[in-house]
Amino acid sequence: MEIFSKILTSVDINKGLEIPHDRCDDVLAELQITGQRMEILVADMQGNPWNFVCFTKSGNKQLPKPVFKKGWLEFACHWNLAAGTTITFYKEIDQATGAQYKIRVR
Numbered sequence: 001m002e003i004f005s006k007i008l009t010s011v012d013i014n015k016g017l018e019i020p021h022d023r024c025d026d027v028l029a030e031l032q033i034t035g036q037r038m039e040i041l042v043a044d045m046q047g048n049p050w051n052f053v054c055f056t057k058s059g060n061k062q063l064p065k066p067v068f069k070k071g072w073l074e075f076a077c078h079w080n081l082a083a084g085t086t087i088t089f090y091k092e093i094d095q096a097t098g099a100q101y102k103i104r105v106r
Contacts (some may be wrong), residue, residue: 003101005088013076013083016055016069024065042071042089042101050075050103079105 004023011017040052053070081087086106091099 001092002088002090005086008076008081008083008085008087010083013081014073016067017087018074019066019068021065024102039071040068040101042075042103044075044079044102045104062102081105 002059004018004020006012008017008022036056038054040054042050042052044050051071052075053072054066054068056066075081087102088104088106090104091101093099
């Protein structure tokens with residue numbers, strides 16, 4: 001199940017992956033983020049695990065905006081991501097292990 005896709009910007013690569021505004025509520029609900037910081041285990045295309053730390057920050061209207069920073073920045077560097085690259089963050093359900101979050105680079 002796709003949670004969100006995004007064409008990356010230089011801000012996403014260098015400072016942190018900002019979740020698309022139209023998907024913020026869905027991401028917060030899906031990941032059950034209730035505080036200002038949460039770690040999420042994410043598998044890449046080769047099955048390698050990454051610990052993304054999701055922070056929420058308040059915007060002008062005091063709406064929480066999730067941003068992946070720690071873990072994401074290392075992932076972006078490892079995969080040599082550049083502005084204009086599309087990523088998809090999604091969830092797979094495995095009967096034996098349960099839900100797994102994954103990320104795909106296109």
